[in-house]
Amino acid sequence: MCGIVGLYLKNPALQGELGRLFTPMLIEMTERGPDSAGVAVYHNPVGDGATKLTLFNRDRDYAWKALETDMERALDTEASLRRVSSHAVLSIDAPERTAVDWLMDERPEVQIVSIGRIIEIYKEMGLPAEVAEEFAVSEMTGSHMIGHTRMATESAVTTAGSHPFSTGRDLCLVHNGSLSNHNRLREWLKKNAGLRFQTDNDSEVAAGYLTHRLAEGDSLEQALEKAIDDLDGFYTFAIGTARGFAVLRDPIACKPAVMAETDDWVAMASEYRSLAKLPGVANAAVWEPEPARVYTWGSA
Amino acid sequence: MAVFDLAQQPLRELNRTLHDLPEETNETHWKVTNPMGLHNIAVGLDRPITVEIDGHVGYYCAGMNQQAEVLVNGNCGQGVAENMMSGRVVVRGNASQSAGATAHGGLLVIEGDAAARCGISLKGGDIVVKGSVGHMSAFMAQAGRIVVCGDAGEYLGDSLYEARIYVRGKVSQLGADCVEKEMEAAHLEELRDLLSAAGVEADPADFRRYGSARNLYHFNVDKMDSY
Numbered sequence: 001m002c003g004i005v006g007l008y009l010k011n012p013a014l015q016g017e018l019g020r021l022f023t024p025m026l027i028e029m030t031e032r033g034p035d036s037a038g039v040a041v042y043h044n045p046v047g048d049g050a051t052k053l054t055l056f057n058r059d060r061d062y063a064w065k066a067l068e069t070d071m072e073r074a075l076d077t078e079a080s081l082r083r084v085s086s087h088a089v090l091s092i093d094a095p096e097r098t099a100v101d102w103l104m105d106e107r108p109e110v111q112i113v114s115i116g117r118i119i120e121i122y123k124e125m126g127l128p129a130e131v132a133e134e135f136a137v138s139e140m141t142g143s144h145m146i147g148h149t150r151m152a153t154e155s156a157v158t159t160a161g162s163h164p165f166s167t168g169r170d171l172c173l174v175h176n177g178s179l180s181n182h183n184r185l186r187e188w189l190k191k192n193a194g195l196r197f198q199t200d201n202d203s204e205v206a207a208g209y210l211t212h213r214l215a216e217g218d219s220l221e222q223a224l225e226k227a228i229d230d231l232d233g234f235y236t237f238a239i240g241t242a243r244g245f246a247v248l249r250d251p252i253a254c255k256p257a258v259m260a261e262t263d264d265w266v267a268m269a270s271e272y273r274s275l276a277k278l279p280g281v282a283n284a285a286v287w288e289p290e291p292a293r294v295y296t297w298g299s300a
Numbered sequence: 301m302a303v304f305d306l307a308q309q310p311l312r313e314l315n316r317t318l319h320d321l322p323e324e325t326n327e328t329h330w331k332v333t334n335p336m337g338l339h340n341i342a343v344g345l346d347r348p349i350t351v352e353i354d355g356h357v358g359y360y361c362a363g364m365n366q367q368a369e370v371l372v373n374g375n376c377g378q379g380v381a382e383n384m385m386s387g388r389v390v391v392r393g394n395a396s397q398s399a400g401a402t403a404h405g406g407l408l409v410i411e412g413d414a415a416a417r418c419g420i421s422l423k424g425g426d427i428v429v430k431g432s433v434g435h436m437s438a439f440m441a442q443a444g445r446i447v448v449c450g451d452a453g454e455y456l457g458d459s460l461y462e463a464r465i466y467v468r469g470k471v472s473q474l475g476a477d478c479v480e481k482e483m484e485a486a487h488l489e490e491l492r493d494l495l496s497a498a499g500v501e502a503d504p505a506d507f508r509r510y511g512s513a514r515n516l517y518h519f520n521v522d523k524m525d526s527y
Contacts, residue, residue, distance in 0.1 A: 252416075252435075253397065253415070253416050253434075253435075256377070256378065256396065256397075258377075258396075271337060271358060271359075271377060272337035272356050272358060272375070272377060273336055273337030273338060273339075273358055274337075275337070276336040276337045276356070277336070282355070286356065286375055286393075286394075287394065288394070288396055288415050290434075291416070291434075291435065
């Protein structure tokens with residue numbers, strides 16, 4: 001069991017309150033996922049040609065400042081790094097590939113949690129309320145967030161096994177369910193798509209699968225349509241994109257999902273109780289997404 | 301009328317209060333406000349009272365109900381009125397999956413749509429859905445009646461036993477061993493009574509009847525070799 005929540009603000013005037021509105025949604029899903037929690041937030045885009053990465057290292061005394069200066073010197077460019085607990089957000093005036101290659105070669109002990117121009121991902125073990133506190137989620141601003149509370153069934157409880165999983169530039173995935181063909185698919189993706197995986201986690205394979213399909217030129221909708229055929233198991237997915245989010249449930253629809261929409265926002269959650277405190281929810285359109293149908297908001 | 305505000309008072313206190321009502325209680329009408337999608341609201345009732353809930357509820361609302369009338373002025377999460385024994389549950393909005401699962405008696409009315417597996421393993425209760433039902437509805441339903449005024453999703457009545465199904469709209473696909481059956485006078489009469497009990501204005505003649513072909517669950521001596 002896990003919990004999923006997503007909130008997309010249609011009304012830009014609310015963007016300053018994104019984290020304040022979102023945090024109770026995440027915490028309400030604690031009973032579905034008390035092991036770990038994570039959020040992806042979309043805000044503060046970097047300029048054209050620049051790249052924003054969220055990085056993770058468990059060591060509280062990790063030399064982030066040295067990473068920033070070494071990288072600036074090596075790549076002969078400007079960078080800025082902001083530490084947020086065990087994570088750090090690095091903005092660098094360099095293409096994504098250059099930044100990633102340098103980090104992988106020079107700082108293999110650092111894990112890249114997200115890549116893009118606008119996305120940031122924060123995730124940790126612990127109760128959702130503790131994780132939200134650690135990263136000051138309630139103070140976050142932006143256009144949209146998705147989040148996950150985890151009750152592990154398929155792999156170890158670790159930070160790397162927590163959701164959201166990055167699925168490419170400004171994309172991420174959260175998953176409630178379990179996939180039964182993840183081992184074989186992981187091997188296939190390693191061999192045929194050259195993907196690298198950090199965990200034994202089934203959801204990371206789903207994220208890798210989407211990364212692969214998108215790299216092959218699929219639109220997100222096309223990739224999700226193909227996922228219905230290629231992923232075997234139970235799932236409700238929420239996929240964060242630069243401009244919104246998408247939702248997909250497996251054809252049997254074992255795992256729950258509910259959506260709500262007003263003039264001001266669109267929200268999804270595993271259960272309605274996560275939406276129950278959103279402003280104006282009493283008059284919102286509330287519905288359950290149909291199985292095997294791709295829903296998108298923004299220009300996902 | 302007693303009002304119970306779930307924003308102020310804990311859910312367990314509500315259920316305990318309703319369970320502890322004496323048999324001849326005068327407090328027969330209860331209103332519950334701010335349900336906030338909580339699970340297990342008004343479960344296990346066994347008094348002839350009316351409980352009206354203003355807002356959306358979570359899972360298993362009015363589960364195991366006996367005697368009571370539970371009205372939900374909103375949507376329901378999974379398993380509304382699951383294993384109901386008697387009484388009446390009315391949902392003014394939509395119901396999530398497994399509505400009325402395993403209900404032995406009573407009437408469940410859903411004024412909106414019901415999602416997947418509505419009436420799964422029904423054991424004698426009645427369900428009337430004004431809207432449509434999702435896939436695998438009436439799966440392995442043993443007894444009771446299911447009326448769908450809208451459409452039915454895939455695999456309707458899969459592995460059906462002796463529950464009777466009436467659908468006014470389109471059935472996207474019948475499940476294994478579920479077949480359309482002739483609508484006889486007694487069925488029209490039964491359907492008229494069900495619609496009337498549910499307060500639905502519809503002409504029974506517009507519905508089709510579905511039931512079990514009885515090939516799956518009956519021992520067939522001619523197929524002895526394949527068992």
